[in-house]
Amino acid sequence: VTWIIPLQGKQAHLCSAYGLRTVRQGKLNKKACHIDCEDCAQLQIAAFRSLKPEELRALRGCKSTNSVRRKQIIFHENDSVRGLHCIHEGKVKLYKTLDDGSTQILKIAKAADLIGYRGLIGDGKYIATCEALEDSLVCFIPKERVFELISHNPRFAMDLMAKIAEDISEAENRSINFLQKSSKERLAGALLFLEKSFGLAADGSIDLLLTREELAGLTGNVMETAIRILHGWEAEGIVALNRKRIRITDRDKMISIAGVNSTLM
Amino acid sequence: VTWIIPLQGKQAHLCSAYGLRTVRQGKLNKKACHIDCEDCAQLQIAAFRSLKPEELRALRGCKSTNSVRRKQIIFHENDSVRGLHCIHEGKVKLYKTLDDGSTQILKIAKAADLIGYRGLIGDGKYIATCEALEDSLVCFIPKERVFELISHNPRFAMDLMAKIAEDISEAENRSINFLQKSSKERLAGALLFLEKSFGLAADGSIDLLLTREELAGLTGNVMETAIRILHGWEAEGIVALNRKRIRITDRDKMISIAGVNSTLM
DNA sequence: CGAATCTTTGAAAGACGTCAACATTGGTGG
DNA sequence: CCACCAATGTTGACGTCTTTCAAAGATTCG
Numbered sequence: 266v267t268w269i270i271p272l273q274g275k276q277a278h279l280c281s282a283y284g285l286r287t288v289r290q291g292k293l294n295k296k297a298c299h300i301d302c303e304d305c306a307q308l309q310i311a312a313f314r315s316l317k318p319e320e321l322r323a324l325r326g327c328k329s330t331n332s333v334r335r336k337q338i339i340f341h342e343n344d345s346v347r348g349l350h351c352i353h354e355g356k357v358k359l360y361k362t363l364d365d366g367s368t369q370i371l372k373i374a375k376a377a378d379l380i381g382y383r384g385l386i387g388d389g390k391y392i393a394t395c396e397a398l399e400d401s402l403v404c405f406i407p408k409e410r411v412f413e414l415i416s417h418n419p420r421f422a423m424d425l426m427a428k429i430a431e432d433i434s435e436a437e438n439r440s441i442n443f444l445q446k447s448s449k450e451r452l453a454g455a456l457l458f459l460e461k462s463f464g465l466a467a468d469g470s471i472d473l474l475l476t477r478e479e480l481a482g483l484t485g486n487v488m489e490t491a492i493r494i495l496h497g498w499e500a501e502g503i504v505a506l507n508r509k510r511i512r513i514t515d516r517d518k519m520i521s522i523a524g525v526n527s528t529l530m
Numbered sequence: 531v532t533w534i535i536p537l538q539g540k541q542a543h544l545c546s547a548y549g550l551r552t553v554r555q556g557k558l559n560k561k562a563c564h565i566d567c568e569d570c571a572q573l574q575i576a577a578f579r580s581l582k583p584e585e586l587r588a589l590r591g592c593k594s595t596n597s598v599r600r601k602q603i604i605f606h607e608n609d610s611v612r613g614l615h616c617i618h619e620g621k622v623k624l625y626k627t628l629d630d631g632s633t634q635i636l637k638i639a640k641a642a643d644l645i646g647y648r649g650l651i652g653d654g655k656y657i658a659t660c661e662a663l664e665d666s667l668v669c670f671i672p673k674e675r676v677f678e679l680i681s682h683n684p685r686f687a688m689d690l691m692a693k694i695a696e697d698i699s700e701a702e703n704r705s706i707n708f709l710q711k712s713s714k715e716r717l718a719g720a721l722l723f724l725e726k727s728f729g730l731a732a733d734g735s736i737d738l739l740l741t742r743e744e745l746a747g748l749t750g751n752v753m754e755t756a757i758r759i760l761h762g763w764e765a766e767g768i769v770a771l772n773r774k775r776i777r778i779t780d781r782d783k784m785i786s787i788a789g790v791n792s793t794l795m
Numbered sequence: 796c797g798a799a800t801c802t803t804t805g806a807a808a809g810a811c812g813t814c815a816a817c818a819t820t821g822g823t824g825g
Numbered sequence: 826c827c828a829c830c831a832a833t834g835t836t837g838a839c840g841t842c843t844t845t846c847a848a849a850g851a852t853t854c855g
Contacts, residue, residue, distance in 0.1 A: 361706060363706070365710075369709060371706075383698060386688070386695045387692060387696065392702070415687065419684070419687065422684065423680065423687075426690065426694060427651050433698045436701035439705050440701060440702075440704050441628070443709050445630075
């Protein structure tokens with residue numbers, strides 16, 4: 266069996282961005298085999314659902330599947346966009362680095378999510394850095410092929426557009442929530458949103474492990490504030506904390522804290 | 531000569547959203563005549579540039595041009611989207627109303643800007659309310675026709691997508707700026723952005739008149755804070771204020787206040 | 796077992812929003 | 826054309842929410 270082992274750091278990033286794969290012997294306990302879009306169970310959810318069977322078959326030859334490790338960078342902000350990435354398994358975060366060195370998480374993507382499509386359509390640069398939150402499998406389709414699909418398949422174009430429109434609403438809702446809501450409201454909204462989108466782990470906690478720093482970054486707080494709020498809620502019995510695991514124990518209360526307009530974090 | 535006089539309030543909104551026009555005698559000193567997309571000088575800028583001549587000609591029959599007065603509502607949040615609106619002349623603001631009754635301005639659109647395309651592609655509802663900031667001419671194309679264009683003209687689809695992608699970046703940059711920046715930084719960034727996008731009036735002030743409330747709403751501040759900051763800057767000689775007219779007198783200083791990452795407000 | 800990373804807590808300073816009173820402006824009807 | 830009222834703008838005082846800084850525990854991973 267051939268295992269595909271991602272390289273670390275900059276080298277790995279180049280590797281994945283260029284659609285190359287480095288093959289070595291290794292101990293990664295996950296088969297990083299080639300995945301056919303035709304077989305991909307995520308088809309129904311992802312934006313590829315409107316592709317015709319022959320279009321999917323055609324993808325087989327040009328797409329690649331990359332295995333990335335936790336903390337590995339998949340692409341950097343301002344890099345030239347090489348194509349479209351689709352998360353097959355795992356979770357990644359998209360963030361921007363600000364002038365003062367701090368980072369702002371824009372989005373956390375999970376299986377079936379498409380990433381990189383905005384730079385693809387826009388000015389050809391990635392707008393954010395993408396980093397794996399856990400070991401993940403990420404498929405990649407070169408942009409030439411994506412453009413071809415857009416021109417030949419109007420439904421695909423519409424789906425992609427809808428995807429983007431969705432992102433806007435999310436970004437907009439976020440900027441509104443951020444502006445008009447307090448730290449607590451934002452954090453409550455974020456936890457509810459994360460629970461909804463990532464589901465529950467076996468112990469009932471949100472199935473997404475973030476450092477306090479990341480959780481704070483997601484909600485526009487500093488780490489200390491996030492910690493204080495969480496511990497306050499723990500004392501009130503609204504959440505149960507266990508390391509990075511967060512379980513919402515009083516959902517009603519959490520919802521009332523988040524406020525009405527919290528459809529999206 | 532027939533003048534087209536917009537109705538006020540809800541009635542007017544219905545009128546424009548349904549693409550109907552009410553024709554009456556009146557004193558509006560602006561000809562609200564039908565404008566052909568073929569002739570429209572904004573063609574080069576707007577997303578219609580990739581339409582073929584025959585497609586533009588075909589638009590003639592189905593599009594309409596509406597004249598709206600200052601403060602008039604062009605469409606309401608959650609209304610069903612009837613089609614695409616293109617500003618021919620004037621300025622409008624897009625805002626959301628929050629549960630507490632306060633409003634958050636998402637965008638200010640000017641001539642050649644397209645509005646309503648997100649609801650068109652998304653769930654079919656307008657995501658924001660659109661209100662004229664000054665007397666304006668707004669063209670309207672029914673959505674069926676837009677979908678037709680998207681299916682038949684891949685370049686148009688791409689252009690529309692690029693437009694949307696642009697909006698996202700704007701929304702995202704805004705949410706980042708809002709989160710990580712102070713009131714002053716946000717206001718400074720907003721003024722620079724407004725100056726860049728709306729240009730200068732004869733007296734060197736930003737060619738866009740907003741109430742203090744609107745200016746505050748745009749930057750996520752309360753009116754009082756915006757006023758205090760503006761007056762502070764006036765004392766420091768960074769801006770000159772004259773009613774709603776705001777002139778940036780020390781651009782370098784303003785830029786340094788706004789901070790590095792202020793490509794977009 | 797360290798070293799690095801991540802988490803927690805406290806104290807103090809500052810930014811910003813709220814409230815309330817008042818000034819100014821613009822538009823409307825008489 | 827003027828008076829008046831509603832909308833808009835201004836200012837001060839005050840309280841609260843957040844951030845910042847600092848220092849110390851806890852955890853993770855090699």
